[in-house]
Amino acid sequence: DETATAWHGRFPRNGIISLLDVNRTFNLAESTAKDLLFSELLELAGPEAVQGLKLGYGSSAGLPALREAVADLCGVTSDQVLTTQGTALGLFLLAFEMCKPGDEVIVATPCFPPSRDVFVGTGAALRDVPQRFEEGFRLNLDRMAAAMTPRTRLISVASPANPSGVRIPEETVRALLDLMRVHAPNASLFVDETYLQATYGGPSPLSMARLDPRVVVGASVSKAHGAPGLRVGWLVVADPDLRERLTVAKLNLVISGSPLNETLAAALLRHSETVLAPRRVLLAEALAMVESWVAHESGRVEWVRPDGGALCCLRLRLDRFDDAAVARFWKALPDQDLQIAPGTWFGETERLFRLGFGYLPLEKLAPALAALSRAMEAASTEAN
Numbered sequence: 001d002e003t004a005t006a007w008h009g010r011f012p013r014n015g016i017i018s019l020l021d022v023n024r025t026f027n028l029a030e031s032t033a034k035d036l037l038f039s040e041l042l043e044l045a046g047p048e049a050v051q052g053l054k055l056g057y058g059s060s061a062g063l064p065a066l067r068e069a070v071a072d073l074c075g076v077t078s079d080q081v082l083t084t085q086g087t088a089l090g091l092f093l094l095a096f097e098m099c100k101p102g103d104e105v106i107v108a109t110p111c112f113p114p115s116r117d118v119f120v121g122t123g124a125a126l127r128d129v130p131q132r133f134e135e136g137f138r139l140n141l142d143r144m145a146a147a148m149t150p151r152t153r154l155i156s157v158a159s160p161a162n163p164s165g166v167r168i169p170e171e172t173v174r175a176l177l178d179l180m181r182v183h184a185p186n187a188s189l190f191v192d193e194t195y196l197q198a199t200y201g202g203p204s205p206l207s208m209a210r211l212d213p214r215v216v217v218g219a220s221v222s223k224a225h226g227a228p229g230l231r232v233g234w235l236v237v238a239d240p241d242l243r244e245r246l247t248v249a250k251l252n253l254v255i256s257g258s259p260l261n262e263t264l265a266a267a268l269l270r271h272s273e274t275v276l277a278p279r280r281v282l283l284a285e286a287l288a289m290v291e292s293w294v295a296h297e298s299g300r301v302e303w304v305r306p307d308g309g310a311l312c313c314l315r316l317r318l319d320r321f322d323d324a325a326v327a328r329f330w331k332a333l334p335d336q337d338l339q340i341a342p343g344t345w346f347g348e349t350e351r352l353f354r355l356g357f358g359y360l361p362l363e364k365l366a367p368a369l370a371a372l373s374r375a376m377e378a379a380s381t382e383a384n
Helices: 015-020 038-045 064-074 086-098 113-121 141-147 170-183 240-254 259-270 272-296 323-332 362-379
Strands: 081-084 104-109 125-130 152-158 188-192 215-220 233-237 301-304 311-316 352-356
Touching: 038 259, 038 272, 064 081, 064 233, 064 259, 081 086, 081 240, 086 113, 086 152, 086 188, 086 215, 086 233, 086 240, 104 113, 104 141, 113 125, 113 152, 125 141, 141 170, 152 170, 170 188, 233 240, 259 272, 272 301, 272 311, 272 362, 311 323, 323 362
Parallel strands: 104 125, 104 152, 152 188, 188 215
Antiparallel strands: 081 233, 215 233, 301 311, 311 352
């Protein structure tokens, strides 16, 4: 019955957890670039980097070589860097340490579910500020300002965002900081830059970490570099008091990161261009394939073209898919050995979905998109 199936966890349950257990032939649900092989990483690092490594505790602040590599990436000094087990732990540390009962957090949505649900789990008062498909998912400063109060302690955005792949221009971040100074003077701004280096051929934009002491940046080697299994990320925190509090919080939760994983991540960042250059070419080619497919399917879908990342948002057209057809569409996917990420995971409706185009090899992307066309054809209102 309903009581027996009620969820009692502190963190909301979200269907995105299925991505860790399901991997169909045509996986367009995954949001990473292709997986990096351990052999590729070891070749970059050299076996001598790990053969004599002592597997004792690491530093709570993080491996110095990794912190220096992150500092070079972000244009800051290494003392501002705290390593974390993925960006997820970094955001949890911020939520847990910064947000006391009665404090408010503003989250720009749609977003990666744990980026919102972590605040629910830690008891913060949450204010969702939707960014809309019709506006190209561009950050709406008027709605952000309307949500700010003197009780706002943290504002969380991502650039490029998950699920949309839309970047926030630097001038927009500066304008947001100006608004915070007036309406939320006690707040910090968290910018998730997990996809910052996943570009379509060109160089990566500069990190927002250098803009203002109120900016806290989080990122990892999970997405652009294709190494989520290392579970290595970082926070860049200019405020020394906050950085010390976060380091103590990390000590109490996980003590330190893995010296092995952080050594490998440092090597990966030192050879970042060797890894990223061919991936940028692949992402550009994959995006071109998706763009061509969307043009061909424009009678059934519409999209927001991404600025970065290996993902984008599409929406089933209302004139071709009534609610019953949308339900048929989702039921048709397993028959095509296909998976995509429903908008409901990110706070949107089932009419919208996230499509990941960087995970599959290019030779599998075209048949995956063809399978998606077949699922839409089978489900559309006119076809039934």
